[in-house]
Amino acid sequence: MEFLKKLGIEGTNLGTSTGQEFLGKEGQETISSSTPIDGSHIADTTVTTREEYDQVVEQAQEAFKEWRMTPAPKRGEIVRQIGLELRKHKEDLGRLVTYEMGKIYQEGLGEVQEMIDICDFAVGQSRMLYGKTMQSERPQHRMYEQWHPLGITGIISAFNFPVAVYSWNAMIAAICGNVMIWKGSEKTPLCGIAVQNIIAKVLKRNDMPEGIFNLITGGREVGEWMTEDERLPLISATGSIRMGKEVAKTVGARLGKTILELGGNNAIVVTENADLEMAARATVFGAVGTCGQRCTSTRRLIVHEEVFDELKDRLVEIYEDVNIGNPLDEDTLVGPLIDEDAADSMQDALEELREAGGEVIYGGEKLEKKKLGDGHYVRPAIAIAENSYDIVQEETFAPILYLIKYSDLDNAIDKHNGVKQGLSSAMFTLNIREAEAFLSARGSDCGIANINVGTSGAEIGGAFGGEKETGGGRESGSDAWKAYMRRQTNTINWSDEMPLAQGIEFDVE
Numbered sequence: 001m002e003f004l005k006k007l008g009i010e011g012t013n014l015g016t017s018t019g020q021e022f023l024g025k026e027g028q029e030t031i032s033s034s035t036p037i038d039g040s041h042i043a044d045t046t047v048t049t050r051e052e053y054d055q056v057v058e059q060a061q062e063a064f065k066e067w068r069m070t071p072a073p074k075r076g077e078i079v080r081q082i083g084l085e086l087r088k089h090k091e092d093l094g095r096l097v098t099y100e101m102g103k104i105y106q107e108g109l110g111e112v113q114e115m116i117d118i119c120d121f122a123v124g125q126s127r128m129l130y131g132k133t134m135q136s137e138r139p140q141h142r143m144y145e146q147w148h149p150l151g152i153t154g155i156i157s158a159f160n161f162p163v164a165v166y167s168w169n170a171m172i173a174a175i176c177g178n179v180m181i182w183k184g185s186e187k188t189p190l191c192g193i194a195v196q197n198i199i200a201k202v203l204k205r206n207d208m209p210e211g212i213f214n215l216i217t218g219g220r221e222v223g224e225w226m227t228e229d230e231r232l233p234l235i236s237a238t239g240s241i242r243m244g245k246e247v248a249k250t251v252g253a254r255l256g257k258t259i260l261e262l263g264g265n266n267a268i269v270v271t272e273n274a275d276l277e278m279a280a281r282a283t284v285f286g287a288v289g290t291c292g293q294r295c296t297s298t299r300r301l302i303v304h305e306e307v308f309d310e311l312k313d314r315l316v317e318i319y320e321d322v323n324i325g326n327p328l329d330e331d332t333l334v335g336p337l338i339d340e341d342a343a344d345s346m347q348d349a350l351e352e353l354r355e356a357g358g359e360v361i362y363g364g365e366k367l368e369k370k371k372l373g374d375g376h377y378v379r380p381a382i383a384i385a386e387n388s389y390d391i392v393q394e395e396t397f398a399p400i401l402y403l404i405k406y407s408d409l410d411n412a413i414d415k416h417n418g419v420k421q422g423l424s425s426a427m428f429t430l431n432i433r434e435a436e437a438f439l440s441a442r443g444s445d446c447g448i449a450n451i452n453v454g455t456s457g458a459e460i461g462g463a464f465g466g467e468k469e470t471g472g473g474r475e476s477g478s479d480a481w482k483a484y485m486r487r488q489t490n491t492i493n494w495s496d497e498m499p500l501a502q503g504i505e506f507d508v509e
Contacts, residue, residue, distance in 0.1 A: 001099075003092040004043070007194035015045040015189060015217030016052045018059045018210040020200045023052045031217060033190050036102035036336045037326055038373030045189040048216040050225070056214045057231050060152050060179045063211030068149050068177040075175045076126025081202045082171070083119030086112060089198055093163065093191075095328070100188045101162055102335045102375070103290045104327040115167040117460045118476060125481055126175035137502075140495030147485040149177030150257070154226040156237040156247070157184050159338055160293045160397075162191035165261070168464065168475040169236045170213065173484040178234075181214045183226060187338060189217050227251050234259070234484065238295075241395075241421070241469045248471075259483050260471025261464070263395040264423030266446075266455040267300035269412045269438065272307050274428035275452070280314045282428070282454030283401070288322060288334050288380040289456055292399030293342070295470075296424040296448075296456045300392065302404045302415050312403055315382055316362045324367065324377055336375035337398060343376040346398035349391050350381060353402075358385040358392075364400070387415040395421060409434060417445045423466030424448040424455040447474070 004010075014024035015031070030044040048056075067075070086093070094109035103111075134143040153173040157165045162184055170180045184192040196215045203212065216222055227235055227250040236259035237247045244262040251258050268286070270279045286298030303311050327335030337343050343366055350364045364381035380399035385392050387404050406412040416425060425446040427438040435451045437443055447466035448458060458464050463478035465471070474480045500506060 003095045006092045007089065007096055008197040009043050009096070009190050009193060012044045012046070013190065013193045015193065015215070016048045016056060017196050017200070017215040018056055019063075019203050019208070019213050021210055023055060031186050031189050033100060033188070035099050035375075036338050037099065037328070037375050039375060042100060043190055045193060045217050047218045048222050053216060053222065053225050056181060056211075056216060057152065057229065059211035060181055060214055061211075061231065063209045064149070064151055064179045066209055067179055067212055070177070072126045072129055072175055072177065075177065076123045078202060078206060078208065079119050079126070079171050079174055080123045081206070082199055083116050083123070085198050085202055086116050086119065090116070093194055093198070096191060096194055097162060098327050098335070100190050101159060102327055102338055103293075104332050104335050105330070107290060108327075111161060111164040114164040114460060118167050118171050121460055121477060122171040122175045125172065129176065129481065129485070136491065138493070138499045140493065140497075142492045142494065143490070145487055145489045147176070147482065147487055150233045150484060150486055151178060152232045152234075153178045153180050153484060154229075154232040154235040155180055155182045156223055156226065156235065156239065157182070158238045159185035159187040160290060160295070161238075162188035163195055165238050165475070166192075166195065168460070169259070172476070172481050174212070176481055176484045178484055179212050179214070181216060181226065181232065183216050183218065183223055186217070186219045192217065224250070228254070230254050230256070233257060236473070236475070237261070244471050257483075259465075259473035259475060261295065261466075261473050261475060262469060262471040263421050264295045264297070264466060264470060265299055265393070265395050265419040265421040266296055266424040267302050267416050268298055268425075268455060269406075269416055269427040270301065270303045270307065270311060271409070271412070271427065271429040271431065271434050272304040273431040273434060274307070275430060276307060276311050276314065278452060279428035280311060280318060282426070283315065284318050284322070286454040286456040287401040288319075288399045291334055291337050291378070292380065293338060293397050294456055296458065297399075298401065298455045299395065300387070300402045300404055300416075302387075302406050302412050304412070305405050305407055308403070308405050312361070312382075315401070319362055319380060319382060322380065324379065334380060334399070336377045338376075340376055342398060343378055345396060346378055346381075346400065349394075349396040349398065349400060350383070352391040353383055353385060353389065356385075356389040356391060358383050358389060358402075387418055393419055409437060413438070413443055420469045421466065422446045422468035423470040424450075424458070426450040426453060426455050428452055
């Protein structure tokens, strides 16, 4: 396909890169990438060997020595040019995201736009890596703090956002003076190759050293090399809670730093004072977008008893008109799940729901392959449930929406917060008291809390991340840049005396 050629994707692609140079040789182990649209083979990617991994780390260490001393605005200039190069390839890269991951083309384009946006944000941030000036208690002393890069930032990203989440980390880390080693999901390796090819054009044009933006490919073993490696002071990992706990344990044991973006069990609270049409539309996008495979997908809808039936009927009505099919078609709203395991997990979850006493009132079934090829297509499900059900307490990475009834605001907030995850949340209401209660300290316990905005579709200007078992990490905007740097407090004595703090007298003859 033409867009693959434009992105440098061939039959077998070398999966390890130090920025401009790709490492590897014939006969290496490969990952086969297939499209979830119809199951057909796209291309292969070599798996990073241990020898290649060590070569990448050593090259990154050398590059860091030069990159950290490059003025931050000049680092920002490189990122600015990466943003411009992404603009040139937006349609092709967006199409690849859709082709390899399965989200609809509009979402694929949106993911690339996120990359462009974070590049723009990072360029401005490169001139605003601010420290503070403090007042010393000692005369003729100046105190201030400054921020320095950590070194190598290890980035482990997931299949559902195969390019955007990488850029949230990489572009901010880059302007901070760090160098990057990226391992994307083994389910979407070609997206990583394409992004690396785009970045390589900018690096070559500016005669930049090898080792600033590095790529490795592979499964769990390759990820473990990163988490165990003391040469990588920071690991930013996106994935399941189970994976995150292993990363935290391993990196913590060597006193490294982590940014963890893990599972979500996101809810929208709909009060009796809500605009129900707005709530319905936001819920549908949050629940079925990316076929329910976002960490911010809407999984629970907590609805006041007075409007429960009305909203339930409206949702079913909308779901009946949702087009399911090839995500490259313009009229499609829901594409396939990533693979057979995801489709089976959805069926298992629905069965567990029924056994617990819940009721599936719409959808949930697998769709016939003869109509849609060999992709794993499902009909998004709506179910009536209790928040206490074990399956509702878990994150199922599929389009299942649980409808949960509540009676008063305190009851709604208790249900909302009554899960182990804490990523994204929302309330729909036209009552300012309800809205402020939800955003207060007694309200949502999530890292993201919205009013009359759904759980999905965060902008890059705010810090992205969640609490509790979501991991506590923050990426993207606001002051998330500080996670990629180390703080240093400095004191300069410009007097001809040597006073000590706290008035301590320590005279030496």
